[in-house]
Amino acid sequence: MSVSTFAVAGATGRLGCHVVEVLAERGHRVVPMSRATGVDVITGQGLAEALDGAEVVIDVASWHASDQGAATEFFRTSAGNLQEAGRRAGVARIVMASIIGVDKATAGFLVAKKVHEECLLSGPVPVRLLRAAQFHEFVGQLLDWRQGDVAYVPALPSQLVACRAVAEELVDLAIAAHSPGMPVPEIAGPRREILAEAARLLGARRGVKVVGVDGSAIPDAELAADGAFLPGPHAKLAGPTFQEWLDAQL
Incomplete structure (x- = not known):
């Protein structure tokens, strides 16, 4: 396998750190891009320098909150900057991590991710998408939204997947031969x-009581309850179950 240079947007994030790790383990050159490394995909600071010599961009940068408007603006701006800087640098392709079900979403963060896909796909640099289920790590965020010692968590279905498994699939997609006409690949647990x-x-394990709720207060709860955000029949199923992943954290 030849050595390639990959620039990773969001390299210090929950998924990005795993992507950097997988690329390094496979012997590739990695340019980590985040504000911590002096690269800002919103202002464009350091972006041209980071992409100089890069063959592939893996975009796993994300917005830190669920507000649809702010997230949409973040993704629209970051997509435009990555496309323009990528074109100027001669990047061969951009590989983006998205979420299963964004094409069905009508509100909330998933709509922002749908805009992210559309903005990247409309640019001059070819784009490959990978849609993933919610991460195992996402469950910890649900506990953080507690009231006192009680967390109210939607009793909605998901096919939770480990970040490491998603990172491995993103890297595979980034280096694979192009397969035109195939559906957008998905990965789930x-x-x-x-x-x-x-x-x-x-x-x-954290001393937090969890109460299951119907989730009606969250965007597209009815769609979620009906399985709209579960993987399709062509999805790759990979990695540990949530229980196995949790046991491995000890």
Whole structure:
């Protein structure tokens, strides 16, 4: 396998750190891009220098909150900057991490991710998408939104997946031969989980009581309950179950 140079947007984030690790393990040159490394995909600071000599960009930069408007603006701006800087640098392609079900979403953060996809795909540099299920690590965020010692977590289905498994699939997609006409690839964990039940497992270790709720207060709860954000039949199922992943954290 030849050595390539990959620039990773969002390199210090939850998923980005795994992408950097996988690329390094496979012997590739990695240019980590984040504000911590002096590269800002919103202002463009340091972007041209970081992409100089890069063959592929892996975009895993994300917005830190669920507000649709702010997230949409972040993704629209970052996509435009990555496309323009990538074109100037002669980047061969951009590989982006997205979320299963964004094409069905009508509100909230997933709509912002749909705009992210559209903005990247409309640019001059070819783009490959990977849609992933919610991460195992996401369950910890649900516990952080607690009231006192109680976390109210939607009892909605998901096929939770480990960040490491998603990172490996992103790298595979980045180096694979192009397959025109194929559906957008998806990756999810090995089995269906209920978010509230997964949160109870983690909550028991953190001393947090978890109460399952119907999720009606969150965007597209009815769609989620009907399985709209679960993987399709062509999805790759990979990595540990939530329980296996949790046990490995000890």
